Amino acid sequence: MPPAPPCPCCSGLRYRECCAPFHRGEAEPPDAERLMRSRYAAFAQREAAYLWKTLHPDHPDRARPQEEVIRELRDFARAHQYPKLVVMDRRPPDAQGVAQVLFFAKVFEKGKERSFVERSFFRHDGTGWRYHSGDARSPRDLAVPPESLTLETFPK
Numbered sequence: 701m702p703p704a705p706p707c708p709c710c711s712g713l714r715y716r717e718c719c720a721p722f723h724r725g726e727a728e729p730p731d732a733e734r735l736m737r738s739r740y741a742a743f744a745q746r747e748a749a750y751l752w753k754t755l756h757p758d759h760p761d762r763a764r765p766q767e768e769v770i771r772e773l774r775d776f777a778r779a780h781q782y783p784k785l786v787v788m789d790r791r792p793p794d795a796q797g798v799a800q801v802l803f804f805a806k807v808f809e810k811g812k813e814r815s816f817v818e819r820s821f822f823r824h825d826g827t828g829w830r831y832h833s834g835d836a837r838s839p840r841d842l843a844v845p846p847e848s849l850t851l852e853t854f855p856k
Contacts, residue, residue, distance in 0.1 A: 704716050704717075707719050707720075707737075707741055708740065708741040708744035708745065708782055708785070709737035709738065709740050709741040709785055710737075710784055710785045710786070711737060715741070715745075718737075718741070719737065719738040719741040719742070719745075722734075722735075722738040722750070723738065723741070723742060723745060723747045723750045728827065728828035728829070729828065729829055731792075731799070731829065732790065732792075732793075732799035732800070732801050732820075732822035732829050733787060733790045733801050734829075735754060735822060735828070735829040735830070735831065736787070736801045736803060736820055736822070736831070737785065737787070738750070738754070739751060739754055739831060740782060740785045740803075740805060742754075742777075743776075743777045743780070743782055744777075744781075744782035746774060746777045746778060747777075748770045748771075748773040748774035748777060749770055751770075751773045751777075752766060752769055752770050752773065754828075754829075754830055754831055755769075755830060755831055756822075756823050756825060756830035756831060756832040757825055757830070758823075758832060759830075759831065759832060759833065779809055779810075780807050780808060780809050780814065781807070781808045781809075782805070782806070782807055783806050783808070784805075784806035785803060785804070785805055785806070786803060786804040786806075786846075786847055787801060787802070787803045788802045788803060788804060788846075788847060788848075788849055788850060789801070789802040789849070789850045789851045790802070790851075791851055793824070797823055797824060798821050798822070798823055798832070799821070799822045799823075799829070800819060800820065800821055800822070800851055801819075801820050801822065802817070802818070802819050802820075802849060802850065802851050802854055803817070803818060803820070804816075804817050804839075804846040804847055804849075805817075805818065815838075815839055815846075816836045816837065816838055816839070817836065817837050817838075817839060817842065817846045817849060817854070818834045818835065818836040818837075819834060819835045819851060819854050820832075820833070820834040821833045821834065835854075837854075837855060842855070
């Protein structure tokens with residue numbers, strides 16, 4: 701039997717031991733970073749229903765029809781490849797319950813680079829951590845290599 705594939709979230713673990721239990725609904729990510737990693741892996745694995753589930757209730761897409769958003773997420777996921785994720789920085793929940801994660805997502809569409817750096821905001825909804833919003837930048841718009849950024853040095 702071939703070895704189990706590595707997790708697309710680049711944690712170094714095998715998919716079945718890392719993000720698969722989240723995608724299958726067997727567990728909730730314990731913190732914002734694990735949620736963010738599981739969402740990147742969900743794009744790579746085309747787990748559009750999981751991407752919907754992990755949107756915070758206040759996210760604008762939650763006001764749209766669920767089937768429509770899931771279809772768009774599935775189409776987007778299918779059109780892209782997700783070879784690498786680098787987490788550069790994280791911040792635990794503040795007094796308002798907002799946690800932050802800064803990451804660099806390598807993404808390609810038909811051979812064209814669509815990579816980005818994002819400062820993401822997450823909130824717990826009583827069941828689990830959920831993606832609330834994010835501020836993304838193209839690496840070509842940055843004055844420094846993406847991997848060198850921190851939450852403090854991310855452009856405002």
